[in-house]
Amino acid sequence: MSFSDSIFWVFATTAVVPAFLILFTRSIVRMAFLLLGSLAGFAGLYLQLNAAFLGFTQVMVYIGGILILFLFGVMLTQRSDIPVREKVGPALAVPGFFAGLLLMAALLFIALQNPWKTHPPVPVTEPDTPVIGIKLLSTYILPFEAVSILLLAAMVGATYIARVQAPGAPDGQAELSDSNAEGRLE
Amino acid sequence: MHLLNHLQALLTLPVAVTAPGVEQFRDTFYPAIIDSLKYFGPETQVAVAAIAILLLDLVLPIQFSKHLAWAAILGCLAPLSGIGHYYEDSKSLFLGMLVIDPFANFFKAFFLLGSIPVIMLSFVSRKLEGRRMGEYYFILLSSVFGAMLMASSTHFLTLFLSLEILSVCSYILVGYFRTERKGAEAALKYIIYGSIAAAIMGYGFSLWYGMTGSGEISSLARVFWSPEHEIYTERNQQALAALTVTFAFLFVFVGFAYKIAAIPMHFWAPDVYEGAPTVVTAFLSVISKAAGFAILLRFLGGLSSSVSGLAPGDMAVKLWAGVDWRLILIVISILTMTLGNLAALWQTNLKRLMAYSSIAHAGYLLMGLSILGTATRYTGTQTIAFYLVAYLSMNFGAFAVAILVENRLNSSELEDYKGLGRRAPFLAGALTVFIFSLIGVPPTAGFMGKFHLFMGIIDVGGWPYYLLAIAAAMNTALSAYYYLKIARVMYFEKGSSLELIQSSALGRVVVVGMLFLTFYLCFCADSILKTTLNLGMHV
Amino acid sequence: MTPGLFQGLQVVLSTLGAEGVPAANAAATVLESSIGLHHYLVVSALVFGIGIMVIIIRRNAIVLLMGLELILNSAGLNFVAFGKYVAADRIDGQMVTLFLIVIAAAEASLALAIILNIFNSLNTIEVDEAKSLKG
Numbered sequence: 001m002s003f004s005d006s007i008f009w010v011f012a013t014t015a016v017v018p019a020f021l022i023l024f025t026r027s028i029v030r031m032a033f034l035l036l037g038s039l040a041g042f043a044g045l046y047l048q049l050n051a052a053f054l055g056f057t058q059v060m061v062y063i064g065g066i067l068i069l070f071l072f073g074v075m076l077t078q079r080s081d082i083p084v085r086e087k088v089g090p091a092l093a094v095p096g097f098f099a100g101l102l103l104m105a106a107l108l109f110i111a112l113q114n115p116w117k118t119h120p121p122v123p124v125t126e127p128d129t130p131v132i133g134i135k136l137l138s139t140y141i142l143p144f145e146a147v148s149i150l151l152l153a154a155m156v157g158a159t160y161i162a163r164v165q166a167p168g169a170p171d172g173q174a175e176l177s178d179s180n181a182e183g184r185l186e
Numbered sequence: 187m188h189l190l191n192h193l194q195a196l197l198t199l200p201v202a203v204t205a206p207g208v209e210q211f212r213d214t215f216y217p218a219i220i221d222s223l224k225y226f227g228p229e230t231q232v233a234v235a236a237i238a239i240l241l242l243d244l245v246l247p248i249q250f251s252k253h254l255a256w257a258a259i260l261g262c263l264a265p266l267s268g269i270g271h272y273y274e275d276s277k278s279l280f281l282g283m284l285v286i287d288p289f290a291n292f293f294k295a296f297f298l299l300g301s302i303p304v305i306m307l308s309f310v311s312r313k314l315e316g317r318r319m320g321e322y323y324f325i326l327l328s329s330v331f332g333a334m335l336m337a338s339s340t341h342f343l344t345l346f347l348s349l350e351i352l353s354v355c356s357y358i359l360v361g362y363f364r365t366e367r368k369g370a371e372a373a374l375k376y377i378i379y380g381s382i383a384a385a386i387m388g389y390g391f392s393l394w395y396g397m398t399g400s401g402e403i404s405s406l407a408r409v410f411w412s413p414e415h416e417i418y419t420e421r422n423q424q425a426l427a428a429l430t431v432t433f434a435f436l437f438v439f440v441g442f443a444y445k446i447a448a449i450p451m452h453f454w455a456p457d458v459y460e461g462a463p464t465v466v467t468a469f470l471s472v473i474s475k476a477a478g479f480a481i482l483l484r485f486l487g488g489l490s491s492s493v494s495g496l497a498p499g500d501m502a503v504k505l506w507a508g509v510d511w512r513l514i515l516i517v518i519s520i521l522t523m524t525l526g527n528l529a530a531l532w533q534t535n536l537k538r539l540m541a542y543s544s545i546a547h548a549g550y551l552l553m554g555l556s557i558l559g560t561a562t563r564y565t566g567t568q569t570i571a572f573y574l575v576a577y578l579s580m581n582f583g584a585f586a587v588a589i590l591v592e593n594r595l596n597s598s599e600l601e602d603y604k605g606l607g608r609r610a611p612f613l614a615g616a617l618t619v620f621i622f623s624l625i626g627v628p629p630t631a632g633f634m635g636k637f638h639l640f641m642g643i644i645d646v647g648g649w650p651y652y653l654l655a656i657a658a659a660m661n662t663a664l665s666a667y668y669y670l671k672i673a674r675v676m677y678f679e680k681g682s683s684l685e686l687i688q689s690s691a692l693g694r695v696v697v698v699g700m701l702f703l704t705f706y707l708c709f710c711a712d713s714i715l716k717t718t719l720n721l722g723m724h725v
Numbered sequence: 726m727t728p729g730l731f732q733g734l735q736v737v738l739s740t741l742g743a744e745g746v747p748a749a750n751a752a753a754t755v756l757e758s759s760i761g762l763h764h765y766l767v768v769s770a771l772v773f774g775i776g777i778m779v780i781i782i783r784r785n786a787i788v789l790l791m792g793l794e795l796i797l798n799s800a801g802l803n804f805v806a807f808g809k810y811v812a813a814d815r816i817d818g819q820m821v822t823l824f825l826i827v828i829a830a831a832e833a834s835l836a837l838a839i840i841l842n843i844f845n846s847l848n849t850i851e852v853d854e855a856k857s858l859k860g
Binding site: 002004005008012015016019020022023028031032035038039042045046048049050051053054057058061062065066069070072073074076077092093095096097099100101103104105107108110111112116117118119121122128131132135136139140143147150151154155157158159161162 | 759760761762763765771772773774775779782790791792801802806807808809810816817822824829830831832834837839840841842844
């Protein structure tokens with residue numbers, strides 16, 4: 001086994017094992033850190049697949065962004081006296097486990113048995129980043145622009161929904177009054 | 187188009203730039219993109235209108251935010267001229283990401299025109315009064331933008347992305363009454379399960395990509411089933427490939443089924459329909475569902491024989507063990523309509539009842555999908571498009587009445603509809619017509635829609651289709667029971683109050699418009715089906 | 726040295742303009758590697774199955790979101806792997822994954838906003854315990 005191959009096994013283990021442990025963990029903060037491990041494993045696998053730009057995007061956006069968001073979510077929802085309960089009801093746990101196992105087995109069978117039309121990987125001689133940049137503004141210009149609408153809508157929606165409302169105020173009134181408090185241009 | 191020419195002159199690339207790929211970009215991609223922009227006008231206009239509303243909302247005092255509705259209506263009307271101008275064009279845009287064809291144009295016009303009653307009803311809805319409406323109309327127009335992209339996407343990245351735009355906007359709209367318990371809970375359920383369905387769909391597309399090495403929706407049929415590209419010659423390999431395709435198909439279908447509320451991804455509908463603002467419920471049950479069907483039609487049309495160049499009915503994408511995908515659709519259709527109708531029998535809340543009824547109607551519409559690729563008098567696309575317009579008229583009509591009643595009574599429980607026949611004769615009469623249309627009683631649009639769906643499946647013949655026809659007929663009878671229950675409550679049960687219910691003029695305009703459409707579609711059905719709905723798809 | 730991580734890092738470093746990093750084409754001659762498409766597909770199938778299990782078994786909204794991220798990542802890995810070993814242009818698979826990451830970010834932020842809002846008014850984030858709506 002060459003060095004590069006053993007690196008693959010390291011990353012594959014990093015991706016799968018923490019994900020599996022999520023199933024058996026009760027603390028939600030620990031779960032978030034296990035997810036971090038798993039996502040880092042994926043970033044390594046992307047590097048291994050010669051997708052360097054993607055690997056680092058994964059680290060920055062997923063691990064640096066989404067996961068931090070999760071941790072914030074966990075902390076903010078644990079703030080009050082009522083703990084975030086986490087229960088694995090036996091009624092769901094066993095069939096859920098086996099359903100997932102069955103699906104996993106079917107996909108493993110497909111992955112290993114399907115006659116994929118593979119070709120030997122193209123050797124990479126130069127960085128991808130310029131190619132990705134040109135692709136983003138040529139072939140993928142439409143998704144690139146459309147995703148900006150998606151992000152804008154999600155941002156507007158998230159700020160609208162998560163806004164803290166004046167306590168005790170009737171709903172419609174609250175909308176009017178706290179918008180004034182935000183220093184609205186009038 | 188003058189503006190565009192100026193823009194083009196402004197955007198001419200500096201020649202001096204040298205980097206790998208720049209020549210190709212300048213010589214092939216750039217002209218293609220600029221050319222595509224011309225056809226992309228309608229979507230651009232909707233996006234610009236949405237962002238303009240968001241910006242206007244910042245500078246206008248909040249009391250005026252309600253009147254942004256008029257800007258939103260303008261944003262829905264303006265793109266229609268562009269759609270009309272290029273209606274017959276059939277062309278691939280943005281280097282294979284999108285397509286423009288009569289099919290896409292019809293659905294774009296459908297979404298735009300269908301959003302106008304939604305905006306008008308939002309304007310009259312009392313529950314939305316005093317809220318921040320700038321964000322609301324921005325999100326509404328963004329979701330229309332997503333739906334328009336959906337109808338014309340031919341690459342699974344565009345498909346996935348546009349589906350996400352529509353979904354994300356719907357999640358926000360459902361949770362728009364964020365301080366109300368039911369609305370917040372509905373939004374939570376909707377977003378969690380919706381994202382999961384979309385993620386499973388993404389996995390399905392990844393398997394798809396692995397089979398074809400291409401992102402085009404029609405690539406599967408082209409790569410696997412056209413004679414010149416036959417790539418798996420051994421039987422064993424064919425069987426394994428078919429198994430993989432089956433999984434990819436089912437995973438992708440999970441995402442679509444969530445959007446159209448078909449089994450097994452229907453469970454969100456009752457909670458979300460009840461918890462969402464009633465206007466948003468109307469939007470979800472018609473526009474969002476129509477977008478789901480539009481993309482399903484394009485997706486399954488890509489799988490059917492037209493692409494692979496074989497005789498119609500002779501060949502369709504076969505799944506594992508030679509199962510025709512249409513058989514799966516038939517099973518899903520029967521299950522969906524039966525479950526929807528059975529569950530609706532016991533409902534006492536009008537919104538919840540309409541939710542189950544909308545699940546049942548998804549089942550009827552799936553009948554039209556199951557005849558795709560077969561030779562019938564009217565194609566599956568025609569019958570579905572017609573049924574969607576009919577469904578728009580009757581469902582929006584029913585919801586318009588529900589909103590006008592809700593404005594006064596602040597409730598949508600059937601209990602409170604007692605004696606409505608006396609209290610609001612016009613609204614009760616209109617609701618009765620819409621109910622008859624939903625059952626499928628002549629002379630209404632619903633009758634014609636159902637009639638043509640039945641004609642389609644009987645034209646095809648064969649025991650699965652006869653079984654489907656019998657199931658659909660029984661379901662129609664079943665649905666009459668709970669629909670007529672609404673009429674009975676309104677006319678034959680005495681309410682506690684006799685006070686007349688006033689309704690706003692704009693609201694009544696919507697109801698009258700939908701009444702007109704309900705009757706018009708019945709009497710001109712044949713010509714509409716033959717001429718207007720002959721929707722070609724770009725191949 | 727076989728291509729892979731080492732080469733990926735080389736590529737990154739040369740992208741960043743680091744001096745003295747040998748050009749990656751030294752490793753361009755593809756040596757026999759025992760790692761192929763199947764290995765990545767197996768990883769992805771395992772993580773997908775785990776994600777499904779998480780979603781069925783757990784009831785906490787944030788944990789469900791974690792299961793969702795696992796599924797999206799397994800799909801992304803598939804895309805990149807297929808891009809490298811099956812598709813004509815290996816960048817295309819990466820592009821899809823790039824967009825998947827952006828979509829995941831948008832969904833996660835909105836979902837967490839809804840969760841926060843619901844927690845402020847209800848003090849629970851168990852999806853099935855949101856009970857004023859029946860089944």
